[in-house]
Amino acid sequence: MIKILLQKYLKSAKGIDYSIDNNISSSYLIRLLIKKGIMLFRGVVRVRCFIFIGKGVQLDAKYLLSVSSNSSIGDYCQLDALSTHGITIGKGVSLGRFGKIRATATLNSLGHGVIVGDYVGIGDGFYLGGFGGISIGADTIIGERLTVHSDNHLFDDCSQPIRTQGVVKKKVNIGRNCWFGSNVTILGGVDIGEGCIVGAGAVVTKSIPSFSIAAGNPAKIIRERK
Numbered sequence: 001m002i003k004i005l006l007q008k009y010l011k012s013a014k015g016i017d018y019s020i021d022n023n024i025s026s027s028y029l030i031r032l033l034i035k036k037g038i039m040l041f042r043g044v045v046r047v048r049c050f051i052f053i054g055k056g057v058q059l060d061a062k063y064l065l066s067v068s069s070n071s072s073i074g075d076y077c078q079l080d081a082l083s084t085h086g087i088t089i090g091k092g093v094s095l096g097r098f099g100k101i102r103a104t105a106t107l108n109s110l111g112h113g114v115i116v117g118d119y120v121g122i123g124d125g126f127y128l129g130g131f132g133g134i135s136i137g138a139d140t141i142i143g144e145r146l147t148v149h150s151d152n153h154l155f156d157d158c159s160q161p162i163r164t165q166g167v168v169k170k171k172v173n174i175g176r177n178c179w180f181g182s183n184v185t186i187l188g189g190v191d192i193g194e195g196c197i198v199g200a201g202a203v204v205t206k207s208i209p210s211f212s213i214a215a216g217n218p219a220k221i222i223r224e225r226k
Contacts, residue, residue, distance in 0.1 A: 002029050013070040014092055015119060039072065054097065061086070064103075064113075068092075074099060074124065083130060085113030090138065093117075096124035105131040105151055105167055112150070112169065117176060122146060132169030132188055137176030143200065144182040148172055152188045175210060195225060 003020050006029060010018035020029070039052035046053060051067050054075035059065060064086030065079060071089055073079070074097035081087040083103035089095075093116050104111035112133035116122075120136055123144035128134055132150030150172045154165040170188025178192060181200030192198070193210030202219040211225040 002026055002033070006033070061103075065089075068118070071095075078102075080104070081113070083111040083113040085115075085133070087114045087116075087130070089116045090118035090120065092119040094121040096122055096126060096144065098124055099126040099128075101128045101130065103130040105129065109167075112171065123182065131167065133171035134174075135172070136174045137178065137194065139176055140174060140178040140180075142178075142180040143184070146180060146184050146186075148186045150188050197225070 007018050007020055036052060039054055040050070042053040043049060043051035046059065047062065047065070047067060049067055050069045052072040054073060054077065056076040057073050058078040060080040061082040064081035064083065066086065067089040068091035070091055071093040073095050076098050077095055078100045079087060080102050087101055087103055099122065101114055103113045111131035114128055114130035115135045117136055117138035117140070119138055120140050122142045123146070125145040126142070127147045129149045129151065134148055134150050151167045151169055153162055153167055155162045157165055172186055172188060173191045175192055175194035175196065177194055178196045178198070180198045181202070183201045184198050184204065185202070186192070186204045190204050191207040192204065193208060193212065195211040196208050197213045198204060198219065199215030201217065202215050203217040204214065205218045208214050208219070208221065212221045213223050213225060214221050
C-alpha cells in the first residue's frame with residue numbers, strides 16, 4: 001500500500017510514470033516518508049508553500065524568492081534572492097545538498113537573478129552566481145558540483161587592482177531538456193541550446209547550439225544528436 005501511494009504521488013509530482021523497485025523495503029520507504037514529511041513541514045512553515053526544505057537551509061530576501069509546488073531544496077543550501085528579478089524556481093525542481101544560489105555579487109549593484117524551470121534536477125554542491133542572470137530550461141538534469149558564473153571581472157587597467165575595476169554582467173541561458181555531467185563549469189555570456197549534453201568536467205566558455213554534445217576544457221562540440 002505504501003509503495004502504491006508513493007508511486008501515485010511521484011507520478012503526479014514529477015509528471016512521469018514512476019515505478020518503485022520491488023527490492024526496496026517498506027521500512028526504507030517509511031523512513032523516507034518521515035524525512036519528507038519533516039521537509040514538507042519546514043516548507044509550509046517557512047515559505048507557506050507545498051515544497052520540501054532540508055535541514056540547515058538558509059533563505060535570504062525571501063520576498064524575492066518564488067518556489068512552485070513539489071520542489072525540494074536540499075540540506076544546507078543557501079539561497080540569496082536579493083536582485084532586481086529575484087529567484088524563481090519552477091514546480092517539481094530538485095536542488096541537491098550544500099548548494100548555493102547568489103543572485104547579487106556586490107551590494108553596490110544589484111544582480112539580475114535566477115530562473116530554474118519545471119522539473120529541473122541539480123546535484124549536490126552546486127553554485128549559481130546570478131549577477132548577470134541565469135535561466136535554466138525545464139526538464140534539464142545536472143550532476144554534482146555545477147558552477148555557473150554570469151559575470152566577469154574587468155582587468156584592462158594593469159595599474160589598478162583587479163578587485164577595484166568592477167564587474168560586468170554576462171547572462172547565461174541553458175535550454176530545456178539538457179543533461180550535464182558532474183563538475184561542469186559555465187562561464188558568463190554562454191547560451192546552451194535545447195537538448196544539449198555536456199560531459200563531466202567540461203568548462204563551457206562559448207555558446208553551444210541545440211542538440212549538441214560537448215566535452216573538454218575548454219568545451220568543444222564532439223558531435224550532434226540530430
